[in-house]
Amino acid sequence: MKNLQEATERICELKGSLVALDALVPAVLEALSEPTRARLSATFDAYAEAARTVLLHAEISDVVLASFERDVARNRAVLQGSRRADAPAVDALLLATTRVATFDGSRALTSASGFFFRRGERLFLVSSAHVFADTASAHHPDRLEIVLHTDTRDLSRHAVVSLPLYDDGLGLWRQGRDGGGAVDVAVIEIPPGLLPADATLQAFDESHLEARGxxxxxxxxxxxxxxxxxxxxxxxHLAVLRSASIASAYGVRFQRQGCFLTDARTHRGSSGSPVVRRRSRAGDQASPLAWQLLGVHSTRMDMRSRDLAEDESLGLNCAWYADVLLTLTEAR
Structure with missing residues (x-):
């Protein structure tokens, strides 16, 4: 009788512990940013699958397996339903893209586009190389400003971050070259200390360059x-999207340069924009960015011989293949 009483008391203690955990988990999730919750959900699924494999090869009862599956489903529902109802549903692409303003001291120069790319623990801002410096137009800024969201529930809340372009006279950005010459893509690493503590952003990574079949x-x-x-x-503080299509043979270097053509309607200020294709397969990647990163928009293409009175603009653009980012973000 004593053993039965101890077992009953132990079961009651476990029930109390589970109730306490049920109260703790939503509170923790409420304190996490939207990207962190998305990563946590994907990581939970991976660990649950590993635990499931262990259980299936262990000598345990069907009751234990059923309880495991029930609690996994319950916890997954908590994770997926943790975002508050008043939080705006924003495509992660818009949180991965930022406006880039260039400055010479306090003097504003130009406005462009850029996006975030993560390589391991390092975070980079990506844009067109001519945004960082362009000798042909005498464009020589000494710093950039970018906008970061600080609250996914209130997208009007933001912080402006200034990125110096030089250190002791040496440029801090990296820009690409290949067998065809200069590539109009550049990256600059964003030191973690410059990011606001509550910064909420999305970033492409190596997995977004993969075709995944x-x-x-x-x-x-x-x-x-x-x-x-x-x-x-x-x-x-959100970008706008232009629809486009691939206008040249993809995978072929257009005129032997590391770019392909798109037919979007674009304007000045679009330089540095990510050129993306929505995935048709969800896959198993943890990132909420359901896009394949194909290129970096550079500039409009036109014919010098075009009759300005008789002929419309070609409406074509140059996008540099995004795999150049693997070279530009390598550890040195």
């Missing part, structure tokens, strides 16, 4: 997220 070909539908002529949602 999906064929990419001429004519495919694309999106270009950026700030044409600086235009954007100035209340929520």
């Amino acid at each position: 999906e064929e990419v070909a001429a004519g495919d539908t694309l999106s270009i997220a950026g700030f044409p002529l600086g235009f954007h949602d100035t209340v929520h």
Whole structure:
């Protein structure tokens, strides 16, 4: 009788502990940013699958397995439903894209577009190389300013971060070259100390460069997220998207340069925008960015021989292949 009483008391203690955990988990999730919750959800699924494999090869009862599956489903529902109802549903692409303003001291110069790329623990800002410096137009800024969201529930809340471009006269950015010459893509590392403690952003990574079995070909539908002529949602600090399609043979270096063509309607200020294709397969990646990163928008293409009175603009653009980012973000 004593053993039965001890067992009953132990079961009651376990029930009390589970109730306490049920109260703790939502409180912890409420304190996490949206990207962190998304990563946590993906990580939980991975660990649950590993635990499931162990249980299936262990000598345990069906009751234990059933309880495990029930609690996994319950915890997954808590994770997926943790975002508050008043939190805006924003595509992660818009939180991975930022407006880039260039300055010479306090003097504002130009406005462009950029996006975030993560390589391991390091975070980079990506844009066109001519945004960082352009001798042909005598464009020589000494710093950039970017906008970071600080609250996914209130997108009007933001912080402006200034990135110096030089240290003791040496440029801090990296820009690309290949066998065809200069590549109009550049990156600059964002030191963790410059990020606000409550910064909420998304970032592409190496997994977004992978096709993952999906064929990419001429004519495919694309999106270009950026700030044409600086235009954007100035209340929520979000980019706008242009629809486009691949207008040249994808995977072939157009005129032997590391780029392909798109046919989006673009303007000044779009330089540095990510050129992306929405995934048709969800896959198993942890990132909420359901896009394949194909390129970096550079500039409009046109014919010098075009009759300005008789002929419309070609409406074509140059996008540099995004795999150059693997070279530009390598550890040195």
